[in-house]
Amino acid sequence: QVQLVQSGAEVKKSGDSVKVSCKASGYAFSRNGVSWVRQAPGQGLEWMGWISADNGDINLPQKFRGRVTVTTDTYTSTAYMELRDLTSDDTAVYYCAKDYNYIIDYWGQGTLVTVSS
Amino acid sequence: QTVVTQEPSLTVSPGGTVTLTCAPTTGAVTGGSYPNWFQQKPGHAPRPLIYRSTNKHPWTPARFSGSLLGGQAALTLSGVRPEDEAEYYCLLFHGGVWVFGGGTKLTVL
Numbered sequence: 001q002v003q004l005v006q007s008g009a010e011v012k013k014s015g016d017s018v019k020v021s022c023k024a025s026g027y028a029f030s031r032n033g034v035s036w037v038r039q040a041p042g043q044g045l046e047w048m049g050w051i052s053a054d055n056g057d058i059n060l061p062q063k064f065r066g067r068v069t070v071t072t073d074t075y076t077s078t079a080y081m082e083l084r085d086l087t088s089d090d091t092a093v094y095y096c097a098k099d100y101n102y103i104i105d106y107w108g109q110g111t112l113v114t115v116s117s
Numbered sequence: 118q119t120v121v122t123q124e125p126s127l128t129v130s131p132g133g134t135v136t137l138t139c140a141p142t143t144g145a146v147t148g149g150s151y152p153n154w155f156q157q158k159p160g161h162a163p164r165p166l167i168y169r170s171t172n173k174h175p176w177t178p179a180r181f182s183g184s185l186l187g188g189q190a191a192l193t194l195s196g197v198r199p200e201d202e203a204e205y206y207c208l209l210f211h212g213g214v215w216v217f218g219g220g221t222k223l224t225v226l
Contacts, residue, residue, distance in 0.1 A: 035215065037163075037217075044206065044217060044218075044219050044220045045155075045157075045163065045206050045208075045217040045220070046217060047208070047214070047215040047216065047217055050215070059213070059214060061118065061214045061215075062118065063118065095162055095163075102151035102153075102168070102169060102210060103153070103168040103169065104153050104155075104165060104168070104208065105165050105168070105174060106165075107162040107163060107164075107165075108162070109162060110162055
């Protein structure tokens, strides 16, 4: 069965960086894409970016360009999202999701990132 | 950046029917917006319900349906059950990026 398993919770300080991993199984990882989504406490969902594990194409919204790096490792079927220059506004649960052909169908369990000043 | 609007909250009686809508502040929803709908309950990851406007995932209950309605994406729940109480989010591909709606809190009462 399709599974996306994310790395564990992180506690960071303002100005730090965080890198969240998302290990996929149960499907052809290298033929699909991965989107990253976050949710601040009590808030809605926010899309952070997408990467194709097939050809490495990347799509990032303006808000996160220059601060977010998304990568994949097709040998280990793992996607990564790195967020730099953290502030308290980045405290959120971060999700990865399988995203191919405009269909988002499987999600990771989420990774809580807490940023303290 | 485009804002996608949803009803902040709706209330429906058990067994009733309710329609949630989703639209960008600029432009209309078309097939090329590839609307996705998700259900989220507290403490859980979003659960996909609908993709590409009208298509259901294998796990999507039959009482959920998606449509395009007058330039908006719509999610209709028919024969609502108590367990449908949740937050519902739409997701549109607009201006070359994905944009989530603000979410609709559905109360079953």
